[in-house]
Amino acid sequence: MQKLFLLYLIIYILFSSEGICQNLQLDIKGENLIETAVIDSISYKKFHPDINAITQEVNTLQKKLFHIGYVESEHQPLTPKNDSTFQVVFNLKNKYQDIHIYYNEAIVAKDIIQLVSNQVYENYFILPFHTIEAALYTINSKISDLGFPFSEIRLQDISAKDQNTLQAKLETKDVLEKRTIDKIILKGYEKFPKSYLKHYLKIKPKTIFNLSQVKSKTETLNELKFANQIKEPEVLFTKDSTILYLYLEKSKSNSFDGFLGFGTNEETKKVDLTGYLNLDLNNNLNYGESFSLIYKSDENELKTFNANLSLPYLFNSPLGVEVGLNIFKKDSSFTTVNQKAKLFYQINPQTNVYFGISNTKSNNLLEEDTSPLEIQDYNSNTYNVRFIYSKRQNSRLFSKNLLFDIEVGAGKRDFLSQSENQTLFLFNAFKIFNLNPKNSAYLRLNGSGIFSDTYLENELYRFGGINTIRGFEENSIIASLYGLLNTEYRYQLSNSIYIHSIIDFAYLENKLLVQKEKLYGFGFGFGLLTKAGLLKFNYANGKTENQKFKFSNSKIHLSLTAVF
Template identity: 60%
Template sequence: MRKTLFLYLIIYTTFSPALFCQNLQLKINGNADAETTAIDSIGYIKNHANYLSIKSEADSIQKTLYKIGYIENELNSINRINDSMFSAKIHLKKKYNNVSIYYNTSDIDPKLLNTLSKKVFDNYFTIPFSELENALVFINSKISEKGFPFTKLHLSNIEIDTESDLKANLVVETPKEKRIISDIIIKGYDKFPRSYLKHYLKIKPNQTFNLNLIKSKTQQLNNLRFASEMKSPEVLFSKDSTTLYLYLQKTKSNSFDGFLGFGTNEDTNKLQFDGYLNLNLTNNLNYGESFRLLYKSDENDQKTFETNMSLPYLFKSPIGLDLALRIFKRDSSFSTVNQNAKIHYQINAKHKIYSGISSTQSNNLLNEVTSATILDYKTTYYTIAYQFLKNQSSNLLFPINSQFYLETNFGKKNQSNQQEKQSLLSFDAFKIFNLDLKNSIYIRANGATLNSNTYLENELIRFGGINSIRGFEENSIYATLLGLLNTEYRFQLNNSIYVHSITDLAYFENKISNTDEKLFGIGFGFGIFTKTGLLKFNYANGKIENNPFKLSNSKIHLSLTANF
């Protein structure tokens, strides 16, 4: 047995392939020193494992030389110098720097050629020889985008034009019939709302087939909350039809959001709690609809009930309907009911415009009129709004990169049988500046102004808290004019955990009390993406200008957004 094993060991050692592996070197020379220098400037692999690798590298160098203008180069020989050295000799011959390509204007639009060359004439254009291959690929892709994916290009009648230039004819072989999308078949999510294909993605049957454009459009599906793309679209070509296949999947789009906040009451010096519940239901009817329900109760004995509904693409048109109801009650002072209805038009995946009407009614709940600034009133506004939204679906923590919303409201206020004109303008915008994969800066700007001849306390703009300036009580500040800036420096430890700073600035005016103040909020926070959802923690301390920061004014906010 031992002899047998010893024999196997001798045979393996003697005939092992590792013993025959050599480190072969390749040196490529030209016919002259100038040619050798030109070859060396291209660069090539010098160390090889066998002769086949050496031959392949020499062929590769020849092809590279063809592309840069040495179309007459010849590989004369590959010689073995010694056991580990091979030498190849390539005669470069003449280099052609430019090529003039003659074309038919019925095949190619001269405007297209202006992007390739600065020398475009009535029937020909000139480009550097090194750019020839990329130019032909570009022309072919542009013709394909017009519905001719099987177009072929080649050069014919290649001749020497000058000592270092060539000329040739461009032959374009284009099918007679243009390809159009005859049918769209969705796989994976059969009940996907078709209106989103037509109006959101702008893809529909009888449309000119352009695969590159279709791929870029279908990627926008990942920006929808309720669907995503499983893989790139595919196309089935037959003699008289072009069928597009989209592979989609339905994703979790419902969310439940809430937060718990607590801080010290300045008057009673006791710990107080506040919080809210926010429910979002999206696409449960496979229509792309959304419904939101919010209830909030905070430490100032303020209660808010709000419900919103959005119905996109009514009757398969690009027009949708938005309805909202908001009820606000402050202790036993007053209550305000706001109703609005807007129609929206989806311009494309990023842009949307709104137009509608809103009505507000506020009632004084005090038994006796103890304040001249809290009275019954009614307003009717006509609304115009615009929204821009850009997503970054690859980031689970921050799926929206930037957003801008501008709303204008013009109307009349009725109070004590008196009527006056009134307007309310507001905007909300934010942007995430990604410095690299882990570091980013978040900036949000928010503003509003109420313009009227007279003002009531129960109609003023209310702000403060986790969704405006952090470090202050929820809706504790009343203003006729507001400017707000939120900034955060964010650092992602990984794809599910991040930490951030808090620096908030605000300026507001209150024409009832004739005051204007500057507010500041500083702090820190973190977020953790768990199996349940996104958990956020914020610690912020707020102060008024010229007042010192006090730890007793700090606010801690906890929120959890769960998707289901």
């Protein structure tokens, strides 16, 4: 008995499912074969679960016909052909190819009309019929951007001009009232520097309200170190005012960077330790200011002190000021002090230009009878122009995607009662090529040069080490002109750790020693994002063009960048 009941149940389920899943068929035809071919070319869904879906499909097809110009098309009532098939017959009538739209320049400016039509005349313009919807949307958006957020345009008095052309009037629903931003309210980070609203975002009261432009400008907050946008801006419209709300948060932008280096001293055969301190403070006074301090001590008794202060939008003007002090000392041979002051102007959130002056003074610390002729007291003044373009990216490990920084200076150097003209240049650029979420390539170009009739040892450039060419001692290489290429292939094991290769190349010229040389650095490293900061490990071996590879020339560099 139970088996018989189970058999009946299975049969019932199978036949019930078949009835539930049964489809109704829709067959749509035209008044003739030509019209039927047009309908078939549009395509429509033929099988439906119920009669409501069939009715909806017929309405959808009619909208498609209207869109391509069959605005007078009609269809007969839905007719059943049999138990599962329904038929509808359409009469397409005439197809209109174009529409002539008459407009008033007091409502819509001619330059806006020219964005959507190539045939614009004194009081009307012509559109292909299938572009009407997109064209009206564009026109309405442009009117909204002019300070009319509630604009609503429509076509009135639509009629046939001839067999292939319609005509209509372009009108607005209501009288348009121009809106301006009356007040800006900050939420989340109320102490965000107001000068950045005016000059960085270029959003200020009494400007024409343009929501799409406001959204575009606030997205540039991602280029700032010290602030970001937590949600899109909102607008409160009242009868006589427009209030803009910006939602911001203050970001951790201070950083502390340091490293330890291990290497074998070729003379003493002992392990030498080197290191440096790099402190970067940003916007601690909620002014947008930045202060950096670098102190470096190398194994060759080279000491560097560098302090830099940047104050943007001075006195709420579009100009900022940057001042810096650099002190360099080489054991007991000489000291060099460089002071600089620059004015800068921000072209856009990624681009700045600088104009300034720098003074360099160097003192020979050696006794006159032991001092080489190449080390002399000198004083120089240089006028500089600098251009910086940078672009950030959303990455915890690699926050900056692109940098282009070039500086050119010209001035005079005085020593031993004689004066010489000099030209200087500095160049630094890098780019991260993101191949996919885990793989990327890092490419950096860096170089400096000094051009003069004569050269002094205490004015030449010094490079080498973790921040220039890896595998060499810090600041161990002296040159009057050099260029270097750093490359890394990076692979992210996770969001907090990556490994990379090291392939570096450098070319240098030393006019003082009449020297030209090529340098190479090879190795590997990794980066690890910890609670304390970003820890970097580099192992690199450096060699000159004619030097053999030696493991004893390898250098290990450790650095830790903590953000707070």
